[in-house]
Amino acid sequence: MTAHDPSPHHLQLTRDGQLRHFLTLDGLDRDLLTDILDTADSFIEVGERTIKKVPLLRGRTVVNLFFESSTRTRSTFELAAKRLSADVLNLDISTSATSKGESLSDTLLNLEAMASDMFVVRHSQSGAPHFIAESVTPGVAIINAGDGRHAHPTQAMLDMLTIRQHKQRFDGLKVAIVGDVLHSRVARSQIRALNVLGAEEVRVIAPGTLLPKDVESLGCTVEYDMEKGMKDLDVVIMLRLQKERMEGALLPSEREFYRLYGLNREKLALAHPECIVMHPGPINRGVEIESAVADGPQSVILNQVTNGIAIRMAVMSMAMGGQVAERQQKAERAKA
Amino acid sequence: MTAQLDINQLLDELETGLRRILEERNVTEPAVIGIRTGGVWLADVLSKRLGIDQAFGELDISFYRDDFSRIGLNPRVKPSSLPFDTEGRDIILIDDVIMSGRTIRAAMNEIFDYGRPASIILATLIDLGARELPIQPDVAGRVLSLNAHQRVKLRGPDPLRIELQETGQ
Amino acid sequence: MSQTSNQSSPQLLITGGRLIDGEGREVENDALLIRDGRIAATGSQARSTDVDDTINAEGWVIAPGFVDLCCNLREPGNGQKGNIASETRAAAHGGFTTVCASPETSPVNDSGAVTHLIRDVAASRSPIRVLPIGAITRGLEGDLLSDMAGLRNAGCVAVGNGSRGVRNARILRRCMAYAQTFGLTVMFSPENQALAADGYAHDGLVTSRLGLLGIPEVAETAAVMEMLLLAEETGVRLHLSQLSCARSVEMLAEAQQRGIKVTADVAMHQLVFTEDALAGFDSRFHVRPPLRSESDRRALVAGVRDGVIAAIVSQHQPHDTAAKQAPLAATEPGLSTIESVLSLGLELVERDELALTDLVRALTTGPASVIGRTAGLGEGDMADLCLFDPTATWTADDSTLVSAGRHAPVIGRELPGVVRLTLVEGQKAWDALQV
Numbered sequence: 001m002t003a004h005d006p007s008p009h010h011l012q013l014t015r016d017g018q019l020r021h022f023l024t025l026d027g028l029d030r031d032l033l034t035d036i037l038d039t040a041d042s043f044i045e046v047g048e049r050t051i052k053k054v055p056l057l058r059g060r061t062v063v064n065l066f067f068e069s070s071t072r073t074r075s076t077f078e079l080a081a082k083r084l085s086a087d088v089l090n091l092d093i094s095t096s097a098t099s100k101g102e103s104l105s106d107t108l109l110n111l112e113a114m115a116s117d118m119f120v121v122r123h124s125q126s127g128a129p130h131f132i133a134e135s136v137t138p139g140v141a142i143i144n145a146g147d148g149r150h151a152h153p154t155q156a157m158l159d160m161l162t163i164r165q166h167k168q169r170f171d172g173l174k175v176a177i178v179g180d181v182l183h184s185r186v187a188r189s190q191i192r193a194l195n196v197l198g199a200e201e202v203r204v205i206a207p208g209t210l211l212p213k214d215v216e217s218l219g220c221t222v223e224y225d226m227e228k229g230m231k232d233l234d235v236v237i238m239l240r241l242q243k244e245r246m247e248g249a250l251l252p253s254e255r256e257f258y259r260l261y262g263l264n265r266e267k268l269a270l271a272h273p274e275c276i277v278m279h280p281g282p283i284n285r286g287v288e289i290e291s292a293v294a295d296g297p298q299s300v301i302l303n304q305v306t307n308g309i310a311i312r313m314a315v316m317s318m319a320m321g322g323q324v325a326e327r328q329q330k331a332e333r334a335k336a
Numbered sequence: 337m338t339a340q341l342d343i344n345q346l347l348d349e350l351e352t353g354l355r356r357i358l359e360e361r362n363v364t365e366p367a368v369i370g371i372r373t374g375g376v377w378l379a380d381v382l383s384k385r386l387g388i389d390q391a392f393g394e395l396d397i398s399f400y401r402d403d404f405s406r407i408g409l410n411p412r413v414k415p416s417s418l419p420f421d422t423e424g425r426d427i428i429l430i431d432d433v434i435m436s437g438r439t440i441r442a443a444m445n446e447i448f449d450y451g452r453p454a455s456i457i458l459a460t461l462i463d464l465g466a467r468e469l470p471i472q473p474d475v476a477g478r479v480l481s482l483n484a485h486q487r488v489k490l491r492g493p494d495p496l497r498i499e500l501q502e503t504g505q
Numbered sequence: 506m507s508q509t510s511n512q513s514s515p516q517l518l519i520t521g522g523r524l525i526d527g528e529g530r531e532v533e534n535d536a537l538l539i540r541d542g543r544i545a546a547t548g549s550q551a552r553s554t555d556v557d558d559t560i561n562a563e564g565w566v567i568a569p570g571f572v573d574l575c576c577n578l579r580e581p582g583n584g585q586k587g588n589i590a591s592e593t594r595a596a597a598h599g600g601f602t603t604v605c606a607s608p609e610t611s612p613v614n615d616s617g618a619v620t621h622l623i624r625d626v627a628a629s630r631s632p633i634r635v636l637p638i639g640a641i642t643r644g645l646e647g648d649l650l651s652d653m654a655g656l657r658n659a660g661c662v663a664v665g666n667g668s669r670g671v672r673n674a675r676i677l678r679r680c681m682a683y684a685q686t687f688g689l690t691v692m693f694s695p696e697n698q699a700l701a702a703d704g705y706a707h708d709g710l711v712t713s714r715l716g717l718l719g720i721p722e723v724a725e726t727a728a729v730m731e732m733l734l735l736a737e738e739t740g741v742r743l744h745l746s747q748l749s750c751a752r753s754v755e756m757l758a759e760a761q762q763r764g765i766k767v768t769a770d771v772a773m774h775q776l777v778f779t780e781d782a783l784a785g786f787d788s789r790f791h792v793r794p795p796l797r798s799e800s801d802r803r804a805l806v807a808g809v810r811d812g813v814i815a816a817i818v819s820q821h822q823p824h825d826t827a828a829k830q831a832p833l834a835a836t837e838p839g840l841s842t843i844e845s846v847l848s849l850g851l852e853l854v855e856r857d858e859l860a861l862t863d864l865v866r867a868l869t870t871g872p873a874s875v876i877g878r879t880a881g882l883g884e885g886d887m888a889d890l891c892l893f894d895p896t897a898t899w900t901a902d903d904s905t906l907v908s909a910g911r912h913a914p915v916i917g918r919e920l921p922g923v924v925r926l927t928l929v930e931g932q933k934a935w936d937a938l939q940v
Binding site: 018035038039041042044045046049050051053054055056317318320321322324325328 | 396398399400404405406407408409411412413414415416417423445446448449450451
């Protein structure tokens with residue numbers, strides 16, 4: 001028996017299939033993901049102009065709600081919103097201040113009352129943006145800027161944009177994601193995106209302690225041995241390893257991890273010669289990746305920043321568009 | 337009706353009009369910009385007719401439209417491409433049809449975000465009147481007035497032709 | 506429970522209906538005469554008597570009143586989530602005539618004083634029978650033994666640790682040995698705390714996709730195995746509360762075959778829902794133990810069918826709205842279920858997963874026997890009855906739910922099975938005609 005609850009993708013889309021929230025890539029089809037990438041391409045061009053601003057979100061208010069601090073991600077969202085001409089309010093709310101659901105709801109309702117049109121939400125708990133979109137402020141477009149271990153859909157889409165720029169396609173690509181998949185919202189979103197966009201194979205390469213249960217069900221194969229896993233790769237994505245993973249008995253030491261799963265020149269040489277190297281950052285040099293590789297010719301880590309702004313502009317303008325169009329339609333229906 | 341809308345005749349009108357204005361204003365090195373999609377096809381044709389070697393620009397005004405709050409973002413947006421510096425240039429802006437004038441407003445706003453041009457000459461193939469903004473073409477191939485059930489559309493790019501559609505009952 | 510009056514001793518006759526007794530047997534009988542809180546006569550003997558009131562139960566099912574081994578009445582407590590009056594009325598609406606009150610109250614029921622308080626409040630405000638379960642460790646902290654003899658003397662029918670664990674196997678072993686001294690049944694929710702850690706959802710497909718923190722199956726199965734071995738060694742009567750895994754059912758059956766004194770229950774929502782219920786981050790389905798896979802669900806249903814699992818419980822956990830209004834991990838676990846148990850069970854019957862007779866057994870004699878009670882429809886049996894119309898439908902929403910907890914498992918969709926009358930010792934605890 002199914003619960004009466006709508007699944008996330010119904011929540012994210014308007015009746016005519018436009019984006020109105022951006023919470024997860026689950027339930028979004030290949031056409032929509034391609035639209036996001038295409039729109040981002042147009043915004044990349046905007047970024048090359050004298051005046052890098054378009055008036056799309058003029059008069060709209062975007063609130064960056066970061067319950068988990070991240071200067072880097074917040075800055076790209078802020079810049080994206082400003083380039084769309086929105087008014088931007090940055091709120092760093094420590095999770096401790098709103099650990100009770102009640103006060104979280106109250107905070108958000110207050111912000112909504114200040115005529116906010118969009119919340120960009122980062123939260124340490126999986127599903128928090130979904131909760132806000134569904135139960136707290138359904139009239140505000142919610143953009144997920146990373147929730148717990150669940151999803152980081154804008155990061156995954158900017159990675160897809162980077163891959164498309166270098167490989168021009170997804171069909172036939174072999175992509176590996178290496179490292180701490182268990183705790184990674186980025187990896188979950190990337191695996192989904194690569195599957196939807198038609199990559200031939202997504203491999204995760206990690207020790208058993210850093211893989212979620214039944215990880216294959218997400219649409220990937222598992223390889224414990226990185227040297228075997230590098231074979232024929234077109235793209236290798238390195239994940240960040242948090243230091244605290246040693247404490248919970250997930251790993252013995254950084255040294256052993258680097259030896260087994262760190263990307264160095266020797267391991268990279270086992271991949272396809274044109275294999276590109278990606279990393280969502282910030283990089284732990286000498287833990288996940290050797291400096292010579294991170295800064296080497298196959299690394300596309302720096303491109304990812306420009307693409308980050310463009311993807312966020314695309315997603316923000318599309319979701320705001322869906323949200324305002326739906327508002328307008330509702331108002332017109334109410335009149336009729 | 338179709339006889340009146342012979343594309344070549346309209347293009348001749350446009351070309352003649354543009355040559356006259358360029359001469360009047362003493363513009364020697366104009367840069368051509370077409371508004372997607374029809375305006376781009378016309379920009380191509382007119383650049384050739386006017387003997388302008390400089391590659392023409394393509395403008396997608398999706399990010400500048402004023403009906404965003406009604407219909408949201410056009411999902412088929414493509415990057416604009418201006419292969420020249422607009423700062424201080426004399427621009428010929430080309431679109432297929434002018435009606436309300438809103439598209440041209442959006443296009444001019446976008447052009448200014450690339451740099452401040454010296455001047456803009458507006459050329460449209462067809463002028464349907466019904467203006468909502470105080471914007472007039474400097475030259476139009478033909479002024480038409482349609483009834484409520486008629487629509488006009490430029491098809492192309494090869495061959496370019498004008499379609500007059502009867503809609504509704 | 507309200508006092509019954511002996512002075513006038515009114516007589517109530519129930520005619521018609523399909524009778525299913527506590528053993529899950531169809532009873533050939535067309536009338537029940539209720540007098541002095543008991544079934545005084547049946548059949549033609551009942552019909553020949555002059556009565557004060559007659560109920561025509563044509564088309565209904567007449568069963569012994571349901572017995573719930575795990576119900577949170579939230580009193581003593583701060584009252585936001587419900588109280589004995591509101592939740593026992595909800596239980597009567599659900600067809601229950603006896604509920605065991607969980608020791609997880611505030612303060613915890615770890616002393617005779619709290620037990621007396623619960624019984625006193627129930628005596629004046631509850632339309633049904635309330636039997637307290639005592640805390641097996643002080644404050645349910647899992648470290649120190651509670652005054653079990655005192656709890657038993659005050660009226661606790663069993664001791665347990667609610668949904669919380671005991672510090673380690675050594676303390677668990679001592680809890681069992683001490684309870685065994687007094688012939689007390691111990692009730693434990695099997696969960697290895699170290700393995701469950703910070704989890705709040707079944708470690709499986711949905712958890713992996715949504716990035717939730719999982720509770721692996723082995724957190725339960727390792728605890729079941731440990732408890733079975735300790736029960737075998739100490740000789741205590743062990744009741745495993747709210748199983749969620751197929752493997753647990755297997756181990757339970759095997760232990761029963763070996764002659765270990767062990768029984769178990771399962772929450773009705775575990776028989777109906779799976780991990781998929783969390784797919785949309787629906788915090789209502791944040792329950793503990795978590796909803797697991799479809800194969801687990803099927804094994805649990807089979808366990809009830811075969812009688813390996815003696816009882817279906819409500820595991821009723823009413824909450825205020827705020828407790829469920831937060832990101833999933835920050836919400837409190839539990840569903841407001843007691844009014845939906847019968848309907849969810851009837852849906853299992855409709856889908857041929859469970860026979861109606863098995864359902865009735867697991868809601869009556871099954872749980873009653875765990876706490877040393879009986880449930881029957883024979884002459885002389887206590888007139889604790891549930892009369893329900895299995896074909897009528899209702900919809901759970903704010904207007905129909907009696908519990909203070911509005912997070913019922915199925916909201917806004919028609920459910921089969923309407924309780925028409927709940928009788929406790931012959932007194933009407935719930936009468937649909939008068940609501």
